Amino acid sequence: MKLTFAGAAGTVTGSCFHLEAGGRQLLVDCGMFQGLPDLEERNYEPFPFDPKKVEWVFLTHGHLDHLGLIPRLVREGFRGKVASTVPTRDIAHIMLMDAARIQEEEGDDALYTWEDALAALDRFQVHLEYGEVLSLPGGIQAKFNDAGHILGAAFVELHVEGKTIVFSGDLGNRGKPLVEDPSYPPKADVLVLESTYGDRVHRPIEESIETLRQAIWETLSAGGNVIIPSFALERTQEVLYILFNLWRERKIPRCRIYLDSPLATHAIRIFERYTDRFPEPARRTFLKKRNPFDFELLEYTLTKRASKRIPSDEGGAIIIAGSGMCTGGRVLFHLRKNLPRPESSVVFVGFQAVGTLGRQILDGATQVEILGSIVPVRAKIWRIDGLSAHADQPILVDWALHADPEQVFLVHGEEPALSALSERLHRHGLSVHVPAWHETVEL
Ligand SMILES: [Zn+2]
Incomplete structure (x- = not known):
């Protein structure tokens, strides 16, 4: 053999x-x-x-x-x-x-x-x-x-x-x-x-949730945006579930949460079919007809037109967009606008392979090239491993x-x-x- x-x-x-x-x-x-x-x-x-x-x-x-x-x-x-x-x-x-x-x-x-x-x-x-x-x-x-x-x-x-x-x-x-x-x-x-x-060795998930909460609180208080480059499968759904719980427990301030990824949005429709496969307490949460994929702060921007309406150069928003390693997709537009802003932050919640833009930012690059322009990195960079x-x-x-x-x-x-x-x-x-x-x- x-x-x-x-x-x-x-x-x-x-x-x-x-x-x-x-x-x-x-x-x-x-x-x-x-x-x-x-x-x-x-x-x-x-x-x-x-x-x-x-x-x-x-x-x-x-x-x-x-x-x-x-x-x-x-x-x-x-x-x-x-x-x-x-x-x-x-x-x-x-x-x-x-x-x-x-x-x-x-x-x-x-x-x-x-x-x-x-x-x-x-x-x-x-x-x-x-x-x-x-x-x-x-x-x-x-x-x-x-x-x-x-x-x-x-x-x-x-x-x-x-x-x-x-x-x-x-x-x-x-x-x-x-x-x-x-x-x-x-x-x-x-x-x-x-x-x-x-x-x-990953840190426990509770610590990661706490770091995410802190990143959101700090950034929104400073008037910036939180950019979360996220993989369409699992990570995005998980981040939404965590944000939903943080919001319900009043641990994050009222803000807009944009899900700016058509692929992740399609994936969510699949996840909703299989909520009976989720572990507790997530399964129970969905059974109670509360939907962490559809709550008042959350806005889906499926079309390009809706995506362009996201006030990415203002502040006070959490923007979840793909691709997860920043190799393409809508996250590039949000990074171009927010990386130069010290009040904004980028929160990495997943693996960044060698050679990807995500990895360059995570490794401390002071400037990066995005869609043909040189962009200085002044935003605060957070890395959260426990959600891996x-x-x-x-x-x-x-x-x-x-x-x-x-x-x-x-x-x-x-x-x-x-x-x-x-x-x-x-x-x-x-x-x-x-x-x-x-x-x-x-x-
Ligand atoms: Zn995999």
């Missing part, structure tokens, strides 16, 4: 693992590379396998760096089935249509078209609940379990040729308001483990020890996260390897 690391090897993006086993070929995820330009070039490189021969894609969750190349896979001949959870299928729909829209703007550099994205969605033919077992030809069994990362996210357990291989996908943090904690993996022979925050959708080092180590594998492959991380986690797992007696991009290993 052969495993090839077609992506997320030495990087956090481009998740794609190719397994050849029992005479069959399958993928776990088929994601897009994001971040530095030379990394994004990889999206154009030939796959290290023949897409026509792949029969299955097990999709862990709906983030672009896990599913963004499925339309290219289909374009290059993939005619198999994509298996996912039901919420992931719904999320895939909005994510792929949005990705196709962005690709079509690329002109000649487009990786795929709208038609390819639609054809890809036609391949989403198998929907699994957590714990359900799928038996495939070639004696392969697959099972999805709750990864606790975003709505519908799963880690994948494959039983093949007498071995258990676990792909963590993206593993969640604990104590998050809108997703359950990650389930534990079974005893595994091989573990392919993400390591996004392999070198970090990713497990930190203690959770990753605890999780890996539960699987107690013969071999760990560390993926989905940058240096120094990979080295730090590798060393830590090694100290616990596990055999760890950090694969190179396109490396193939015999299992």
